[in-house]
Amino acid sequence: MSEPTAGAVPTLELADIQGTVLRRRPDDYHGTYLLYRIDDPAATKRSLRAVLPKITSAADWESPRPFTLNVAFSHQGLARLGVPPESLASFAPEFQAGMASRKEVLGDSGANDPAHWTPPLGGPEVHIGVMIISGRPDGLREPVEAARQLAGVSLVYRLDVGVPVTGREHFGFRDGISGPYLIGSVEEPLPGQDHVQPGEFVFGYPDESGAVPNGPAPEVLGRNGCYLAFRQLHADVAAFRRYLREHARSPEDEELLAAKVVGRWRSGAPLALAPEHDDPDLGADPLRNNDFRYRDDPRGLLVPCGSHIRRANPRDGLADTVVQTRIHRVLRRGAAYGPLLPEGVLEDDGAERGIIFVFMGASLSRQFEFVQQVWLNDGDFAGLGAEQDPLVGNRDGAGVHTVPARPVRRRLTGLPRFVTVRGGEYLFLPGLTALEWLTTLPDPTVDPSTPEDTK
Known part of the structure; x- marks a missing residue:
């Protein structure tokens, strides 16, 4: 297990922090994401x-x-709700600019360019995001009805999500295993989790440097809030299956190649602990399936250095470098959408399916954008040159993934694009006190001295 960082354990104001920041979703859940345009701020x-x-x-x-x-x-x-200009200017520049304008940093080019995103993502109409999750289908009825009661807004986007009947995401892998533990959080840490100071993710608390980062002003707006990056990613499952079939030596080798791309077997068992064969019992055990390191595997003979999970979280694999991995961690909440491609089908059926990723943290640039730009899109940090993440990299049939082996390494070439960005947004998830404060702001188009009831 990663050692906790030194210092006193902070007391988190749990009743003021929106729950999705600190709490895990149920293993089996149903949900919906709603985006609204504000038409009448007062209403x-x-x-x-x-x-x-x-x-x-x-x-x-x-x-x-x-x-x-x-x-x-x-x-x-x-801005539409009436947050003063000086407060709006206190937010991070990348948040003010929006995700679409950060395409050069994020590597959103070609098919991933915001010009091809699904409206309204990346456009000017996204003002409010609502996330609803339930452990049962009928549990969505009440909150969706509550969201429908929002006045003065227009619904511009809805996407229903959930856990497929297989319990795995569309490429067939168990998801949501790894993530940092926020010191002071209500949930117990699991073996293998990095212990990270809460100020890395929530404003108002010390971060890894021991200081309390500057959040949005005034304090009532920033405290207990965090930034949120929302990404809709289309999964080309048929292309993934075809590539494995065409490059594998046997059905068993097909599964091994899939594991070498991701860093885990489809069951969730990590290659670091099960390098030769899948171990479903290991994959299903939260006390074991994330408890491993990379220091004893510097060449990537067990887990390729360029594999998806090793890029997204290098753990102690960068311990001898200047990179402090804890300051680049993100909280991630993933959810699948769209119908499953039937097992064994190798041709795309034209259905829209994929994954919604929600990343949360106190710094979009140092966390989400850094991971996207440096760890996923660039191979230099791992000595892999121009290689990108083999699963989510942005490419057109020219990708390469190196699989170290003895006596001869294996190189997967001609990797197509398996994941296409359908769009995304940068949002701010305020604390509950901040939410209440937002509802009391005077409308920016009206004289603040005018009572709202007489407008």
């Missing part, structure tokens, strides 16, 4: 006040209610 604020009691904090995540509901805002949405 929106009045209806948000009515929704406030249903928003889930980290303290009431396990309440009798069969759902969780969390709300976030884009920079334009905050």
Whole structure:
């Protein structure tokens, strides 16, 4: 297990932090993502006040209610609600600019370019994001109805998500295994989790340097909030299956190649602990399936240095470098959408399917953008030159993935694009007190001295 960072354990204000930041989703869940445009700020604020009691904090995540509901805002949405210009200017530059404008940093070119994104993603109409999750299908009815009661807004996007019947994401892998542990969090850490100071993810607390980072101003707006990066990723499952079939020596080798691309077997068992054969019992055991390191595998003979999970979280594999991995960690919440491609089918059926990734942290540039730009899109940090992430890399049939082996390494060439960005947004997930504060702001188009009731 990674050692905890030194220092006193901070007391987190759980009742003021939106629950999705600190709490794990159930293994079997159903959900929906809703994006709204604000048409009438005054009406929106009045209806948000009515929704406030249903928003889930980290303290009431396990309440009798069969759902969780969390709300976030884009920079334009905050402006529409009347956040003062000086406060809007206190947000991080990348948040103010929006995800689409950061395409050069994120590597969103070619088919991933924002010019090809699914509207309204990347456009000016996304102001409010609502995330609803339930452990059962009928649990969505109440929160979706509450979201429908929002006044002064137009629904511009809805995407329903959930866990496929297989319990795995579309490429066939068990998902959501690895993630950092926030020191002071309510949940118990699992073996193998990095212990990271909460200020790396939530404003108002010390980060890994021991300082409390500057968040959005005023403090009532920034405290207990965090940035959120929302990405809709289309999965070309048929292309992934075809590539494995065409480059494998046998059905067993097909599964090994898939594991060498991802770093885990489809069951979730890590190659670091099960290098030769899958171990479903290991994959299903949260006390074992994430408890490993890379220091004893510097060449990547067990887990290729360029594999997806080793790129997304290098663990101690960069211990002898200047890179401090803890300051580049992100909290991630993933969810599948769309129908499964039937088992064994090697041709695409034209259906829209993929994964929604939600990344949360206190710094979009140092966390989400760094991981995307340096660890996923660049091979130099691992001595792999121009190689990109073999699963989510942006390429057109020219990708390479090196699989170290004795006596001769194996190189997978001609990797096509398996994942295409359908769009994304940068949002801010405020604390509950900040949410209430937002509903009290005067409308920016009206004289602040004018009582709202007389407008």
